[in-house]
Amino acid sequence: MKIIEAIDVNAYYGTNHVLHNVNIEIKDNSVTAFIGPSGCGKSTFIRMLNRMNDYIDGFRKEGTILIEGRDIYKKKVQLEELRQQVGMVFQKPNPFPKSIYENVAYGLRIRGVSNRKEIEERVEKSLKKAALWSEVKDSLNKPAFSLSGGQQQRLCIARTLAVKPSVILMDEPASALDPISTAKIEELIAELKEQYTIVIVTHNMQQASRVSDRTAFFYMGNLVEYGKTSDIFTNPTNKQTENYISGRFG
């Protein structure tokens, strides 16, 4: 079933036209990868899905984005609600300068959850889902920055899970991590798609082919090709896609 649908989406930074008529449907409980060279618009597009571009001066968009049937750019949409539904994990691990526990609890606290038991349960559950619990259960009060980069990134995922989203956006979540930490994140993505819809931007083509069910190739602001990952990587219909995935440019 489709959960995200983009219809004729255009995006501009000032006069710079960065996305051209993007149309895409993303299925729920699956992993969709956005690939393409730097500056192709894939990050811009993923950040439109929870309206993180709203903070950029001069950003403007046309077209419609529906998530679970709702137009997320409608005036009456509450950004706080949208981001509860559509969580985000960023390129560089960015935990808050607080304890591990407080990092995960933050999303609950800002929603007015104050029951200690409830928060404790949600923190534990989220850390377990993010495959971090066994490593941090004895040091929940330690600063988040005492963790390794890979652990920090899983903490950021746990933090996102704590507010119970249905979609998780990941903007190059492993690009700042070593291969072992990357493998752990990829394993985690495979587990999470049972319950969540995951959209991931990646520069790493092997990663896209390993973790994703469907792949979208962006080039110069256009969605060039979109389909099953196995098809895109073995049998691309477009010449540009083929050149990119075979490493001839990018």
Next chain:
Amino acid sequence: MSSRAWNRIQDKAFHVVGLVFTFSALLILAVFLLDIIGEGWNRIDWNFLTSLPSRRAERAGILTAWTGTAWILGLTSLIAIPIGVAAGIYLEEYGKKNRFASAIEVNIANLAGVPSIIYGLLGLEIFGRILGLGGSLLTGALTLSLLILPVIIVATREALKAVPKTLREASYGLGATKWQTIWHQVLPASGGGILTGIILALSRAIGETAPLIVIGALAYVPYVPSSPMDEFTVMPMQIFNWISRPQHDFIVNGAAAIIILLIITFVMNGVAVYFRNRWQSKIHW
């Protein structure tokens, strides 16, 4: 001579020149301090701190001056810190970045450079005359607040600017509102910088004399102020008054008062550094 040897000599030479300049500045300060301490140190005792001013130098004390300074500092903090920090937050976080905003920005920077006596004249007219507050502590505190507001605003903005964008994104990404993000993440992360700016601004306020003379602070106040509407004097005015007298004993009093004023300033800065360090150790980067 090879060019490499020449480069090395240049490097050494700059090192020496820099050292000389740094130490000559420190030397002047040290000479000044030693001179003041030699002159006034023995004059400082409990009576000096707890006596009212007097015509006779040996009976005169700085009670009215330091209580006036404490009042002024307290009132100025109450007025200037909330307004300055709030204005800084608004301009940096909420204000639209357009030409009006950059005009405001330039003007705030300009205000920080306006001579303090001009603020005195403004305070005299608006607070003293139009609002009818006269030469009271409140007029003084309001005037000094105007004087240090630009410093607090600029320092607050710089501190907020230094907070990494990724921290804000993390908070927004979890569905926090702008205010929640500012309150729970941005302010704690920038608190040390804001605090430093506030202390610098207050240190400036503590030494200001010119605007207070203009609004009518008195050199001779025979009682300790007990409400914001009372007349007052402050340490710099007392010092100025004493050192302009011909008798040597009053000069000694002036030196002693300078030492007390310096101690107050150093203690304030020390407290600021202490709080800033504690703040930063609470934030675990």
